[in-house]
Amino acid sequence: MAEPIPIRGGKPSGDARRPGRAPAGPYLYAALRDQIVRAELAPGERLSETELGERLGVSRTPIREALGRLRDDRLVEVRPQIGTFVARISPAAVSDAQFIREALECTAVRVAAELADVESMAQIEENLRAQERAIERVDIDSWQLLDDTFHRNLCDLSGHPAVWPVNERAKSHLNRLRRLSLRMPDYLSTMVGDHRAIADAVGGHDPDAAEVALREHLRAVLREVPRIREEHPDYFEEP
Amino acid sequence: MAEPIPIRGGKPSGDARRPGRAPAGPYLYAALRDQIVRAELAPGERLSETELGERLGVSRTPIREALGRLRDDRLVEVRPQIGTFVARISPAAVSDAQFIREALECTAVRVAAELADVESMAQIEENLRAQERAIERVDIDSWQLLDDTFHRNLCDLSGHPAVWPVNERAKSHLNRLRRLSLRMPDYLSTMVGDHRAIADAVGGHDPDAAEVALREHLRAVLREVPRIREEHPDYFEEP
DNA sequence: GTCCGACCGCTTGTATACTAGTATTTCTCG
DNA sequence: CGAGAAATACTAGTATACAAGCGGTCGGAC
Known part of the structure; x- marks a missing residue:
């Protein structure tokens, strides 16, 4: 330790x-x-x-x-x-955390798409470029921090800074899975591609497109659960 | 104390x-x-x-x-x-809490409207009858407990029991305002009328109507803020 | 050989003591 | 009389000690 x-x-x-x-x-x-x-x-x-x-x-x-x-x-x-x-990872807890995360982040991104201004989008663009640099360096730790910052910036863009702390704590179980997902080949590039699609929708002031893109993106980690469970059965609660 | x-x-x-x-x-x-x-x-x-x-x-x-x-x-x-x-009541914190509450409860009620079965609706009906009895007795403490149970039952009906604890803690600031709202004449009857409209939409498997009714209901307390602030200016942070 | 009770080692929950920091009050000096 | 310094009283953060409970082990009895 x-x-x-x-x-x-x-x-x-x-x-x-x-x-x-x-x-x-x-x-x-x-x-x-x-x-x-x-x-x-x-x-x-x-x-x-x-x-x-x-x-x-x-x-x-x-x-x-x-x-x-x-x-x-x-x-x-x-x-x-x-x-x-x-705590072991509970499928029910994962499902609950995913529900809360989608409810909070998808609601926030709609408002963000309405409110986004040039300065906010510049900050998001800078974050995306840093993500790409981190991937080039295969610097997963940095990328994960940037990933969190990306989502946090979107939440904060809704004008409600209290959303992110609530979301962050609620999604702890998902963070464990996200961490275990990172070793998949091309996973990070897919993530950044999703991030760019979300950013484009927010910058284009399209709440519907932003929500759809974000929701799809947030569900990616759930598709990794069967593989993670196969590799680490002891990490999970008995079903 | x-x-x-x-x-x-x-x-x-x-x-x-x-x-x-x-x-x-x-x-x-x-x-x-x-x-x-x-x-x-x-x-x-x-x-x-x-x-x-x-x-x-x-x-x-x-x-x-x-x-x-x-x-x-x-x-x-x-x-x-x-x-x-x-803590004094912060308008920004109230706004954040309201945002989180609407995001969580309105998302949950949509799922509840899809999943509601006879047993769940019977439980909600029983709660509504108890609310009406509490109002007849002018038993505000009991009513407030029943009010919370009503909202909790709807959240739980989404199949995600972790939503309510997150929501409950996030909306602490709103609870303070809700408590201070209760002394308005006819306020409780209006609240129960709203609850019945929400329950009817859920029972009728109408997610759109359930969300609209719930969102409107949740915003009622915000309309009380100016009066509460006038009666208790020292309860609030400086703007 | 099995079962039961006692004992031990570990745990968390709580009480108490110590430390460092902050604000208020008091005293002294000009 | 006012300003500044010193003293005092209070605070939260942390360390340590004590109490109660739980689980495992061992020894004795049947």
């Missing part, structure tokens, strides 16, 4: 300190969530607060705060007195 | 114990959220973890857990070393 996170109040590990000495909870939450999404903490794996604290160089208290949020996100399951377990 | 909450581990206050001795955090979260929604904890009011713990008969730890979730819901703002403040 990761080396101890340098944060305020934690036992010194080397002299590395996080700039600004921000509270540890949010940082730990992001770090643990990322490890779960990347399957570095495998579905079904048993965690303990004490052990996580020792590994990350902090006491149980900020670990508990982070795990509390992960429990809210349904990424871990806490069983009192037994332990904390990385 | 409320008398101490009987929970596991807390200092005994009388001998009342909650059945099953469940953890305190979720209970405190619900209690504090309810007090914020009811404006019993006024917007802008300064809380401290120590004081809340003393009032509620528990240590700071479960209070912190509850406040962490309330912070996620944007119902409180935590300023380290200064205090925790009940």
